[in-house]
Amino acid sequence: MKFIIKKDILFENLNHASKAISSKVLSPILTGINFDLTEEGLYLEASDNEISIRAFIPKEDITEIIELGSVVIGARDIIETLRTIPDSDANITIEVLDGDKMLINEEFSGCNVKIDGMSSNEYPNLDMTLSKQPIIISNLLFKNIVNQTVFAAASNDSKINNPAFKGINFKINNNLLEVTATNTYRLSKKMINLDVNIENDINITIPSRNILEFSKLLSEDDNVLEMHILESKVLFKYNNIIFLSSILNASYPNVSIPETFEIEIECNFNDLYNKITRASIYSADREKNTIKLQFLKDEMWIRSNSPGRGDVNEKIDVICDKELEVAFSAKYMCDAIKSFGQDKVKLCFNYDIYCPIVIKSSKDESLIQFISKIIPS
Amino acid sequence: MKFIIKKDILFENLNHASKAISSKVLSPILTGINFDLTEEGLYLEASDNEISIRAFIPKEDITEIIELGSVVIGARDIIETLRTIPDSDANITIEVLDGDKMLINEEFSGCNVKIDGMSSNEYPNLDMTLSKQPIIISNLLFKNIVNQTVFAAASNDSKINNPAFKGINFKINNNLLEVTATNTYRLSKKMINLDVNIENDINITIPSRNILEFSKLLSEDDNVLEMHILESKVLFKYNNIIFLSSILNASYPNVSIPETFEIEIECNFNDLYNKITRASIYSADREKNTIKLQFLKDEMWIRSNSPGRGDVNEKIDVICDKELEVAFSAKYMCDAIKSFGQDKVKLCFNYDIYCPIVIKSSKDESLIQFISKIIPS
Numbered sequence: 180m181k182f183i184i185k186k187d188i189l190f191e192n193l194n195h196a197s198k199a200i201s202s203k204v205l206s207p208i209l210t211g212i213n214f215d216l217t218e219e220g221l222y223l224e225a226s227d228n229e230i231s232i233r234a235f236i237p238k239e240d241i242t243e244i245i246e247l248g249s250v251v252i253g254a255r256d257i258i259e260t261l262r263t264i265p266d267s268d269a270n271i272t273i274e275v276l277d278g279d280k281m282l283i284n285e286e287f288s289g290c291n292v293k294i295d296g297m298s299s300n301e302y303p304n305l306d307m308t309l310s311k312q313p314i315i316i317s318n319l320l321f322k323n324i325v326n327q328t329v330f331a332a333a334s335n336d337s338k339i340n341n342p343a344f345k346g347i348n349f350k351i352n353n354n355l356l357e358v359t360a361t362n363t364y365r366l367s368k369k370m371i372n373l374d375v376n377i378e379n380d381i382n383i384t385i386p387s388r389n390i391l392e393f394s395k396l397l398s399e400d401d402n403v404l405e406m407h408i409l410e411s412k413v414l415f416k417y418n419n420i421i422f423l424s425s426i427l428n429a430s431y432p433n434v435s436i437p438e439t440f441e442i443e444i445e446c447n448f449n450d451l452y453n454k455i456t457r458a459s460i461y462s463a464d465r466e467k468n469t470i471k472l473q474f475l476k477d478e479m480w481i482r483s484n485s486p487g488r489g490d491v492n493e494k495i496d497v498i499c500d501k502e503l504e505v506a507f508s509a510k511y512m513c514d515a516i517k518s519f520g521q522d523k524v525k526l527c528f529n530y531d532i533y534c535p536i537v538i539k540s541s542k543d544e545s546l547i548q549f550i551s552k553i554i555p556s
Numbered sequence: 557m558k559f560i561i562k563k564d565i566l567f568e569n570l571n572h573a574s575k576a577i578s579s580k581v582l583s584p585i586l587t588g589i590n591f592d593l594t595e596e597g598l599y600l601e602a603s604d605n606e607i608s609i610r611a612f613i614p615k616e617d618i619t620e621i622i623e624l625g626s627v628v629i630g631a632r633d634i635i636e637t638l639r640t641i642p643d644s645d646a647n648i649t650i651e652v653l654d655g656d657k658m659l660i661n662e663e664f665s666g667c668n669v670k671i672d673g674m675s676s677n678e679y680p681n682l683d684m685t686l687s688k689q690p691i692i693i694s695n696l697l698f699k700n701i702v703n704q705t706v707f708a709a710a711s712n713d714s715k716i717n718n719p720a721f722k723g724i725n726f727k728i729n730n731n732l733l734e735v736t737a738t739n740t741y742r743l744s745k746k747m748i749n750l751d752v753n754i755e756n757d758i759n760i761t762i763p764s765r766n767i768l769e770f771s772k773l774l775s776e777d778d779n780v781l782e783m784h785i786l787e788s789k790v791l792f793k794y795n796n797i798i799f800l801s802s803i804l805n806a807s808y809p810n811v812s813i814p815e816t817f818e819i820e821i822e823c824n825f826n827d828l829y830n831k832i833t834r835a836s837i838y839s840a841d842r843e844k845n846t847i848k849l850q851f852l853k854d855e856m857w858i859r860s861n862s863p864g865r866g867d868v869n870e871k872i873d874v875i876c877d878k879e880l881e882v883a884f885s886a887k888y889m890c891d892a893i894k895s896f897g898q899d900k901v902k903l904c905f906n907y908d909i910y911c912p913i914v915i916k917s918s919k920d921e922s923l924i925q926f927i928s929k930i931i932p933s
Binding site (some may be wrong): 490 | 630633636637640641642657665666667668669670671672826827830831833834837838864865866867868869870871872
């Protein structure tokens with residue numbers, strides 16, 4: 180293998196591929212990136228068994244292809260080496276010697292590095308065959324869907340029983356895409372009408388960590404991505420990147436959305452956010468971050484009280500002739516109201532203690548957030 | 557105690573004082589800031605026994621003083637509370653109730669917080685009496701002195717025997733200020749001619765952590781600070797802040813600077829820095845970060861070799877008819893050459909294996925850096 184390429188092009192694509200490498204994987208070959216130089220261009224593959232990424236640099240973006248071939252090179256070493264070459268436009272000559280050693284030369288920086296690699300024969304075969312009927316979706320919309328939902332999923336180190344809660348659920352019926360994340364104490368749901376009908380219903384749950392890593396690869400340009408759903412995995416194709424993720428093999432519960440509410444008020448986001456944050460400092464239960472909301476005639480009070488530390492009692496004027504007192508996690512509420520990115524949010528309540536608080540926004544009706552009430556012990 | 561003050565003024569000064577608070581201190585009173593409202597203004601004191609800071613807000617900067625008094629309030633609670641008030645110009649009313657509870661009110665954000673505090677009577681008495689003959693020095697110069705030396709001191713968790721090496725040594729003879737930091741494997745020395753003669757010779761060592769915390773309080777404006785050296789402590793006065801630090805009670809070794817060198821070459825900083833960084837990736841000894849420098853006729857080679865990972869062999873053209881091979885820590889060399897902030901640096905060598913590598917710059921003759929050679933084992 181021998182080729183010449185601009186530093187920036189190689190560096191960017193190595194960075195993309197390296198997102199699949201996990202420090203937890205013990206197999207030495209999986210600390211490397213599999214270089215495969217073909218007549219079409221250079222494929223760069225990385226995997227941690229959970230996620231696999233293949234970045235492709237077409238031959239038009241390679242300054243010169245001198246000899247085809249393949250090799251596996253430690254991702255960290257080559258990325259750190261390229262980082263020390265200051266000129267992003269520099270032409271780098273990459274050559275494989277003695278079967279698995281990579282020589283990296285660049286004239287102006289005087290770079291002359293030899294990296295010991297491994298044979299591509301030892302690299303696992305990643306099946307990245309795409310499906311015939313991908314779902315096509317805007318990358319900006321997809322990024323937004325992830326940002327508005329993923330925080331509600333159970334964290335990776337949570338002790339929750341159902342592994343499905345560590346993922347995000349994608350459900351498609353006809354042209355309705357519903358994306359849900361929950362840790363059972365809070366839930367985010369995003370509903371999008373796709374431009375086309377999908378023939379077969381879809382119901383898959385993708386691990387949150389994987390979807391977050393993929394989301395980081397999406398640029399801010401207006402573009403589209405393809406989602407290919409297969410038997411036991413999902414593949415995303417975006418620009419010249421193919422991203423493969425495992426799917427969680429556990430059924431995702433159905434959640435019904437309450438339609439009517441006894442109290443429904445609209446608040447200024449900043450005012451509500453600052454008051455809840457302030458109250459959270461003096462939460463009685465710091466682990467659950469519990470604060471209280473109390474409705475008295477046309478007043479909504481935000482309260483907290485931590486004996487020995489302090490208390491908060493603050494009022495927001497509202498139009499409401501009912502009375503109610505509820506406790507909830509200030510952190511969950513802040514995450515939920517922030518996710519809309521709007522000036523105003525709607526808080527909706529029912530008296531039933533087991534009925535969650537629902538947060539909506541009249542400007543973004545595609546999103547709905549639930550938070551469980553905390554029942555006084 | 558009752559007064560009205562702009563949020564920003566109180567917030568900034570609380571932040572300054574809170575730098576003295578350490579999470580390691582077990583005494584609850586030392587998690588607090590001692591508020592003392594006098595006729596001259598508001599004093600805010602904090603301490604972790606190692607460092608004490610007193611910030612002063614003169615009465616002209618207080619919107620209204622209604623009642624004098626004092627109280628100790630948890631630093632984190634009050635700073636977090638003020639952070640939730642968005643308008644930096646907001647007038648905040650602070651009032652002490654029931655002896656040690658602080659009520660914080662601000663109209664436009666609806667802030668209504670009561671913080672449980674402690675009595676000022678329980679707060680330790682911090683003696684911040686200044687000396688009569690302070691050393692006056694530019695804050696920008698002082699910040700520069702610290703940045704150019706402190707990194708060479710032994711880290712706080714190092715197992716070094718002499719505690720003096722965890723500090724920075726300030727020595728004054730007549731008008732010459734010498735500042736030294738070393739961990740015995742590397743050494744930084746900064747030499748400054750003060751504008752005035754100091755009557756009594758000075759030789760004190762200040763813990764690095766303390767000097768770094770003080771340095772963070774210095775702004776980028778052109779201003780001066782006062783350094784007051786007392787029996788067992790040093791006090792810095794800067795604007796309305798007094799910063800007290802303990803002194804390390806251990807003698808600091810004298811170091812003689814080699815005057816003549818067998819090899820002396822000047823290099824471009826960027827080129828040298830990038831090549832050394834590149835070589836350090838393939839250091840044979842990753843803990844010591846060892847790389848090699850080899851002089852052959854008019855060539856300086858930078859080399860490293862990590863069996864199984866890779867090697868670097870890169871050349872810089874120099875004018876030098878001597879031969880030499882030395883090994884050293886790439887990290888120490890990078891820190892040293894970076895500290896000059898110059899385009900060019902001078903590397904100076906003697907053949908003696910125990911004679912350190914000396915780094916200088918013709919543009920900043922006040923600074924000198926030493927690095928020990930690593931002796932092949």
